Amino acid sequence: MPYRSVVLIKQVPDTHNISGKVMTEEGTIDRGALPAIFNPDDLNALEMALALRDAEGGTVTVLTMGPPAAAAILRESLFRGADEAVLLSDKRFAGADTLATSYALAQAVKKIGEVDLVFAGRQAIDGDTAQVGPQTAEKLGIPQITWAEDILGIGGRKITVRRAIDRGTETVECSLPCLLTVVGSANAPRPASVRRRIEYKLAATSMEYKALLAKWPEFGSEEALDAWLAERKLRIPVWSAADIGAEPERLGLAGSPTQVYKVNFVVLEGNESKDVPPTREGIASLVDELVREYIVG
Amino acid sequence: MSDTRNVWVFVEQDEGAIADVSLELLGKGRELADRLGSELHAILCGSQVDGLAQSLVAQGADLVMVAEDGELEPYRTLPYARVVAGLIEERKPYIVLFGATAAGRDLAPRVASTLKTGLTADCTDLQIGDYESKKEAKVYKDLLLQIRPAFGGNLIATIVNPKGRPQMASVREGVMKKAAADPSRKGRVERVKPRFESSDLALKVISREKRESTVRLKDSTVVVAGGAGVAGPAEFDLLRELAQVLAGELGASRAAVDAGLVHHDHQVGQTGVTVRPRLYIAAGISGAIQHRAGMEESNKIIAINTDPDAPIFQIADYRIVGDLAEVVPLLVEALRDKAK
DSSP states (O other), X not given: OOEEEEEEEOEEEOTTSOOSOOBOTTSOBXXXXXXXXXXXXXXXXXXXXXXXXXXXXXXXXXXXXXXGGGHHHHHHHHHHTOSEEEEEOOGGGTTXXXXXXXXXXXXXXXXXXXXXXXXXXXXXXXXXXXXXXXXHHHHHTOOEEEEEEEEEEEETTEEEEEXXXXXXXXXXXXXXXXXXXXXXTSOOOOOOOHXXXXXXXXXXXXXXXXXXXXXXXXXXXXXXXXXXXXXXXXXXXXXXXXXXXXXXXXXXXXXXXXXXXXXXXXXXXXXXXXXXXXXXXXXXXXXXXXXXXXXOO | OOSOXXXXXXXXXXTTEEOHHHHHHHHHHHHHHHHHTOOEEEEEEESSOGGGHHHHHHTTOSEEEEEEOGGGSSOOHHHHHHHXXXXXXXXXXXXXEEEOSHHHHHHHHHHHHHHTOOEEEEESEEEEEEEEETTTTXXXXXXXXXXXXXXXXXXXXXXXXXSSSSEEEEEOTTSSOOOOOOTTOOOEEEEEOOOOOGGGGSEEEEEEEEOOOOOOTTTOSEEEEEOTTOXXXXXXXXXXXXXXXXXXXXXXXHHHHHTTSSOGGGBBSTTSBOOOOSEEEEESXXXXXXXXXXXXXOSEXXXXXXXXXXGGGGGOSEEEESOHHHHHHHHHHHHHHXXX
C-alpha cells in the first residue's frame, strides 16, 4: 500500500577538504568558505525512501533547512527520483543547534501533513552529532528507529526494520508513523537519471529567480518565471519561520541552549623523533632499542 | 533551573554486563562532582539489575537509582526515555552524562529534546570552568565545558550550555580512564518504579543477532595498523604476522576498511576505536586527522611510509621512510631473532 515519506536532508561543507579560516567570530561555521555537498548518509536515507515507494507506491518529499544555495541538493534529490522538495529558509533559522534545528524540521513536517515515515541520515559530516533525527522524532511525538540498515517488511500500519547495535544487529517492529535514521552501509544510492536530470534541470526556488532571470532574460519578470515554473511543477516552495508557525524564540541562535565557547585548530605537535633507515641494520637497532626500553618483549 | 549541583551518569548494561564507557564515565563523573562539591548519582535500568548496583557504588557513585521492569530489557528508546527524562525532571541534576554508544546516542537526544535542554555529542573531554558571555556581559560560573572534535576532526570545539538544565553530553568510549573499584566505598541504592504509557511500547524487539567481536583493540598493548598504502591482502598478511610476533592486535585506517582489506572492527580513529597502546605501528597510513584522533596518545609510534611528507611522521617517535613490503618483514625477522 502507498506510504507518504519525508526525507530530511542536509547540505554540508565537505569537511574532508578544509583549509584556512572557516569559523566566524561567534564560533559558528562559515559554510561559504567550503565546497558544499549532499550529506553522504542522507543519500542512503533518500535511497531507502525511494526503494520503498518503488515497491509500495506513495510519495517521497525531501526537506532541507539551509541557505538559498541548499536548493542544489533538493534538485539533486529530484534528479534521483524524489517527488517533491521543500526548502526551509529564513534568517531566523541561522545558528541553530540540534534542538532548534529539530524544532524547525518537526514544524515543517507537520505542515507537510499526514506522514507515514520520516527518514534521515544517521549523522551529518559537519557536526557528526546524530542528534537531529531522534530529536525531530521526539518533537513529532513518534517513535524512532536509529541506525536502520534495511526495511525487512511493511504492511498496514507496521514496519519491520533491521538496525545496527553495538556488536551486532537487531530486528524491530514498530507502528507507523515513525522516524528512521539510516546508516551509510544500508544501500547503494541510485545515481541521478538522465531523463529526470533534463526534466528537473530548471526546478528552482523563488530565492534563485534573480539569478535565473539574469541567465534567461526572455522571461521578462519574476512573476512570469514563477508562473512558468509553477505550471510545469518545477517551483520548489520556500517556507519561512512564519510559514511553519514556529515560535521565534525556539529558532536559530535564540532557541539553541548550546553555544560554542571556543574553537581550537588541531595543531600537530612536533616531538623528538628518530629517523630509522629502512635497512636490515637500521631495523635491527630499532628493535634493540624497543626491547631495551621495555616497549616490546 | 537545577536545585542541586549533582552529576548523573546513565549506566548502560546489556544482559547484565555494564558497558565499559559507563565505568569510564563514573570515574570522570566522580571527578566533576568533587570539583563541584556535589554528589555523583547513577541511573541503572533493566529487568534484573539490582545485583549490579553495589559495583557502581564501588566505582564512585553516591546514589544508584535502579529502575527494574521487564519492559527495560533489552534497551528500547521510549521506555528508557520515559524513566530517564522522568527522573531528571523530578530531581533536577546539574549535569547528565551518557556513553556515546549506539544506545547512548539513541537515548540522549530523545531525552534532551523532551527536556528542551542542550546536548553535546561524542565529547572527548569534560571540565568544569567559567564562561564569560560577552553579549550578556555576564560570567557563568562552574559550567560543564564540553570538549569535542568538530568539523570532521579538524577543530576542537568547547561547547557550553549556560542556561539550559541539565547540561547533557555523550562521551566517546575509551577516552576517559576507568577508576579503580573500591569495594569498601559506601553509597545508597534506591529502587524507582517505572510507569509507562502505551505509546512507549510502540516498538518491539523481535530478535537480536550478536556478533561477538574477537578484536581486542582497546586492551591491546601493541597495535599494528595498515592504511591506504597497503597494496593488497598479501601485504595486509605481513602486518598480521607482525602483530602476531608482537602479541598485538591488527588495526586499520578507514581507507583500508573501505577498500575491503579488513573488517570495520579493526578501524582506529574518529569513526572507529580510540586506542592508547604502548606501541603503535602505522604502516602505509598517511595520518589523516580522523585517524590520528584515535591513536595519537599511544606511548610510542612507529610510522612506515614511502612518502617522507606524510603527516603521520609529525607525530611519530620513529620514522621509517620506505616500502612496508620490505620494512615489515625486516621487523618480523629482527623481532624473531631477539626472541631466540
